[in-house]
Amino acid sequence: MAEKLLNWDEVLIGGAIKDPGNSKQYETGSWRVERPVWNQDTCIQCMFCWVYCPDSSIKVDENGKMTGIDYTFCKGCGICVEQCPTKPKSLKMILEAESKGKTEEELRKEVFSSEK
């Protein structure tokens, strides 16, 4: 949690929030039980995942291309995987616990190597 936790006599009256956009400080990625893993080799850049993601956690570059997943905010809901239209799917869910200590590239190879 990046936010500073204020004491009761420091909080703004009535729970009002004066700094807009501060939901960025709320790292919902910590909720994740499962995580999506992306395979750029089969991805057709349809951007369905980007449209459907409820947490704006699909990373996009300046050319409008999908470049991966923002795991700081991704809650692991699995909607992107559900929406992915490629066969086989270019996004798959794995248990968060099984991802510990592995890079994104290692995970991609592990998850998608059995296919193709």
Next chain:
Amino acid sequence: MGKKVALTGNEAAAHAIRQINPDVIAAFPITPSTPIPQTVAQFIADGEMDTELVTVESEHSAMSACIGAAAAGGRVMTATSANGYALMWEMLYIASGMRLPIVMAVVARALSSPLNIHGDHSDIMGGRDTGWIQLISENSQEAYDNIIQAVKIAENKNVMTPALVAQDGFNTSHTIEIWELEDDQKVKEFIGEYEPLYPMLNTDEPVTHGAWAPPNWYFEHKISQLKGLLDSKDVVEKVGKEFGETFGRHYGLYEAYKLDDAEYVIVAAGSVCGTTKDIIDGLREDGVKAGLLKIRLFRPFPYEELAETLQSAKAIAVLDRVSPAGAQGGPLFTEIRSALYDTQSRTPVINYTYGLGGRDTQPKHINSVFETLKRIVETGKVEKQFDCLNLRGEWR
């Protein structure tokens, strides 16, 4: 100096609202408070006010609309009674939690069932823990005066808490009394301009209202809210003093009627206090040291001050116009008993429920309470800690 008028308690509330001329009123009619928004609507139609009157489909919507308007930055008022107040329930907590200084006139009435439209305190006492400031009026004059003061109390920067001003259904709301209506301009000057803290309509400083607070924030916000409510006590006293200096009618946290040396004391709130004062005057003529502690500010409950004023008492009867509903006594009783626990005097305190659903409380009933108090002092025994006034059949 105001002018004497002969009008009902509801009209007194409506005139106070006319003079306050809030930005928004959202209200839904319910007996016995209906004449308040009805009279206000007439004032608006006649061009005497420029308030935006929002007619809604329920009291839940009325309070919701009030919350929205108050968050936007408006001075906001409403009125209700009984089941209407009960229907506002969840929104009452939201108004106080968001620290929106909405002022509401409540004409206190019984809650169904059985269906009853007459006066008692079931509604306001049910909502005593909603975080609102609660002022209770004895008569039309107080209903008028309290509504004007409530605006200034609620909007105080240290308080920023909604306030309700109660008067008794029918006993006060529909009874024509002579009271003083102050000059419009003088009232306007007394309450002053409202400066909202974080108005949503101020686009230069964007603000979020009503956001969620997870377990690591909620507790701090609720305690911050509690501080605002508790701080209102001093403001109630200050505004009451200022009101007295401006209009000649002085108000404190409570009213002590012949209480200085009183040995037999009734503690009560609302219109029954008038009858009680009358009885006390008679008893005093006979040399009986009787007195009344009239509750004005019920929330926050000024327990230290009230306990202090009761130190001369040898026996106390607390009158609650609501069923204790399974508690040790009515809400006023439990508060008073608790307040006295930390003081030297551990005076016997008894409790009566009276006036439910508009049941009459006559001089003979108040007399019987003082008779019981005298018997307690003479015998040193409390036979009944709880009893009912003017109930058919003995409570046992």
